[in-house]
Amino acid sequence: MDPLFHAATFTGYVYPNETxxxxxxxxxxxxxLTGLVAGAFTVSSLYQVFGMQRFKPVAHFxxxxxxxxxxxxxxxxxxxxxxxxxxxxxxxxxxxxxxFAVFGYAASFYACLLMLETWFVFRPHIVQQAQERxxxxxxxxxxLSLGSYDLSEKAMGxxxxxxxxxxxxxxxxxxxxHGYVGFVFGSLKSREWxxxxxxxxxxxxxxxISGTALLIVLYVLSCRLRKIPVDLACLKGMAYTLWGFMMxxxxxxxxxxxxxxxxxxxxxxxxxxxxxxxxxxPFFIMQFGIGSAIPLVxxxxxIWRGTTGRALVVGVATSALLVLLAVLMMRWNVVIGGQEIAxxxxxxxxxxxxxxxxxxxxxxxxxVLAPFGLLWVMIQLFPPWGKTQHP
Amino acid sequence: xxxxxxSSLIARREFLSKLxxxxxxxxxxxxxxGALGVMQDAAAKSDSPAASGSFPTPDYDWTQHRWGFGVxxxxxxxxxxxxxxxxxxxxxxxxxxxxxxxxxxxxxxxxEDKPRIDSHHDPxxxxxxxxxxxxxxxxxxxxxxxxxxxxxxxxxNHCAHPACVQVCPTGATYRTEDGVVLIDHKYxxxxxxxxxxxxxxxxxxxxxxxxxxxxxWCYHRITKGLQPACVEACPVGARVFGDLKDKQSPISLFIxxxxxxxxxxxxxxxxxxxxxxxxxxxx
Numbered sequence: 001m002d003p004l005f006h007a008a009t010f011t012g013y014v015y016p017n018e019t020x021x022x023x024x025x026x027x028x029x030x031x032x033l034t035g036l037v038a039g040a041f042t043v044s045s046l047y048q049v050f051g052m053q054r055f056k057p058v059a060h061f062x063x064x065x066x067x068x069x070x071x072x073x074x075x076x077x078x079x080x081x082x083x084x085x086x087x088x089x090x091x092x093x094x095x096x097x098x099x100f101a102v103f104g105y106a107a108s109f110y111a112c113l114l115m116l117e118t119w120f121v122f123r124p125h126i127v128q129q130a131q132e133r134x135x136x137x138x139x140x141x142x143x144l145s146l147g148s149y150d151l152s153e154k155a156m157g158x159x160x161x162x163x164x165x166x167x168x169x170x171x172x173x174x175x176x177x178h179g180y181v182g183f184v185f186g187s188l189k190s191r192e193w194x195x196x197x198x199x200x201x202x203x204x205x206x207x208x209i210s211g212t213a214l215l216i217v218l219y220v221l222s223c224r225l226r227k228i229p230v231d232l233a234c235l236k237g238m239a240y241t242l243w244g245f246m247m248x249x250x251x252x253x254x255x256x257x258x259x260x261x262x263x264x265x266x267x268x269x270x271x272x273x274x275x276x277x278x279x280x281x282p283f284f285i286m287q288f289g290i291g292s293a294i295p296l297v298x299x300x301x302x303i304w305r306g307t308t309g310r311a312l313v314v315g316v317a318t319s320a321l322l323v324l325l326a327v328l329m330m331r332w333n334v335v336i337g338g339q340e341i342a343x344x345x346x347x348x349x350x351x352x353x354x355x356x357x358x359x360x361x362x363x364x365x366x367x368v369l370a371p372f373g374l375l376w377v378m379i380q381l382f383p384p385w386g387k388t389q390h391p
Numbered sequence: 392x393x394x395x396x397x398s399s400l401i402a403r404r405e406f407l408s409k410l411x412x413x414x415x416x417x418x419x420x421x422x423x424x425g426a427l428g429v430m431q432d433a434a435a436k437s438d439s440p441a442a443s444g445s446f447p448t449p450d451y452d453w454t455q456h457r458w459g460f461g462v463x464x465x466x467x468x469x470x471x472x473x474x475x476x477x478x479x480x481x482x483x484x485x486x487x488x489x490x491x492x493x494x495x496x497x498x499x500x501x502x503e504d505k506p507r508i509d510s511h512h513d514p515x516x517x518x519x520x521x522x523x524x525x526x527x528x529x530x531x532x533x534x535x536x537x538x539x540x541x542x543x544x545x546x547x548n549h550c551a552h553p554a555c556v557q558v559c560p561t562g563a564t565y566r567t568e569d570g571v572v573l574i575d576h577k578y579x580x581x582x583x584x585x586x587x588x589x590x591x592x593x594x595x596x597x598x599x600x601x602x603x604x605x606x607x608w609c610y611h612r613i614t615k616g617l618q619p620a621c622v623e624a625c626p627v628g629a630r631v632f633g634d635l636k637d638k639q640s641p642i643s644l645f646i647x648x649x650x651x652x653x654x655x656x657x658x659x660x661x662x663x664x665x666x667x668x669x670x671x672x673x674x
Contacts, residue, residue: 015592082581
């Protein structure tokens with residue numbers, strides 16, 4: 001029989017109860033997914049709200065990506081809960097002083113908004129399929145059309161207004177949702193590693209870069225699969241977005257870390273010991289070196305030299321992949337890092353992730369990959385680059 | 392014939408109408424009763440629990456008490472009777488990683504600036520006791536020159552402004568009128584946000600129940616006029632418990648007669664466990 005718990009090894013003095021790490025790799029995955037939701041939505045909004053035409057090839061794809069990630073977001077939380085069957089207690093009797101209590105409402109609101117916007121965007125396709133398809137799929141699209149086959153110019157104009165309004169509301173909703181995830185960590189006074197006013201902003205900007213990076217990777221991949229050339233203007237636009245927001249993210253993270261060290265409150269010696277020891281590989285090498293410095297230099301070089309063609313595609317896609325790694329490592333270093341520094345300020349713990357089981361690496365990897373399986377299905381049902389003229 | 396058919400139709404309509412009425416009334420009654428039940432449950436959360444009838448001590452009035460706890464670290468001998476008593480009394484998981492109360496040992500060796508701190512989860516102590524289910528401090532400093540050493544019993548501080556209660560998304564953990572922070576194990580969803588929020592490491596996740604767990608000051612005992620198990624088991628009187636509203640209670644005298652301090656006052660949690668005889672390194 002599997003043991004009920006796994007005690008972490010430690011050095012120095014940690015409280016006895018601290019030896020069982022409360023939040024595991026699943027809680028690393030949770031902010032990673034919400035970040036992808038917010039980031040992908042940002043790219044979609046650049047076209048829908050700000051009218052940036054160069055993002056048109058990925059705008060609807062971004063919306064679908066955001067929706068697929070959002071639908072999976074509750075999964076890591078539910079897997080983590082001791083009593084997932086009681087999850088709705090937080091919604092039925094929310095305890096308003098808790099940052100978590102609002103999650104059910106905020107997430108549901110945003111998920112509904114995303115579904116509604118997606119529906120409006122794909123309505124012409126749904127109506128067309130409801131008339132052309134046969135069998136079960138016809139029935140599926142008929143139900144989705146909600147009985148309206150009106151695609152007149154007047155109706156489409158009405159749809160466009162709705163899409164614009166939803167996209168505008170979606171910007172604060174998506175970013176608020178992710179900023180609040182940062183607040184969940186930043187508002188806790190028990191851990192010096194988390195307790196920072198900058199945490200929501202750091203989470204938010206890293207979310208935007210992760211979502212943009214994900215879209216770059218998925219878009220380039222989809223072009224290869226569809227055997228069509230990559231729209232270089234669109235790719236360049238996303239590369240600029242990535243570069244710009246990376247600047248914000250790195251500055252914010254730098255300022256946050258500098259403040260922590262400069263304030264030098266109780267326990268800072270242990271934090272510095274952690275930074276100089278266990279954090280070297282995940283933080284300095286993986287998050288900052290491989291995940292941030294290399295893509296930043298690469299992107300800067302390509303923007304400076306005006307790189308184009310295949311070199312641009314390969315360079316931007318590689319940078320995006322590295323940024324995805326950096327943001328995943330950032331989530332890891334925040335969530336796991338915070339718990340590896342003991343609350344006593346006098347010891348360090350080492351989290352040993354499990355491979356199997358509900359809170360294991362395999363479960364977490366499945367949760368991260370699930371949105372892409374869902375996205376594949378969604379693309380079949382709602383082709384974001386089909387012949388149908390979307391609004 | 393036609394008349395018969397019509398009258399039968401009318402009768403059927405009347406019957407159906409009555410049936411509908413009855414169903415509506417029954418539905419309303421069920422909903423009403425349900426709502427009443429919910430309201431009673433809700434009321435029970437704010438009124439004295441004794442009034443609900445389900446409370447184990449019927450005549451207990453929580454508005455008449457405000458409990459407090461004192462620790463005299465100068466008296467503690469590190470025998471760990473308190474830890475064992477707590478584990479048995481409260482069905483705390485029998486291992487070296489889950490405690491409602493624990494004891495820390497601080498040892499200053501000659502020539503060292505910082506104390507060496509250990510407790511029951513330390514591998515050396517586990518080895519000394521021979522089992523994770525028994526607790527003992529290993530005699531690990533017998534060959535060293537000890538300058539200063541003392542024990543510090545720890546437990547939930549039952550804070551006046553508890554960070555754990557603040558972050559609980561469901562309200563499963565709450566502070567009672569008599570100043571005790573409790574967890575409703577039937578309502579807790581097991582998110583462990585409270586475990587993260589407690590700066591004292593007083594909370595843990597109960598793996599068999601899949602909920603958060605912590606010291607209750609033996610609420611089931613104190614509401615019957617008994618002492619918490621750890622206080623009763625302590626052979627040297629290092630643990631003091633009582634009613635702060637009673638000026639002659641052990642805790643009131645303890646606070647009045649000593650210069651007391653609390654752990655980590657800077658967190659703003661306003662703890663209610665008062666310490667005597669601890670050092671600056673204790674937090």
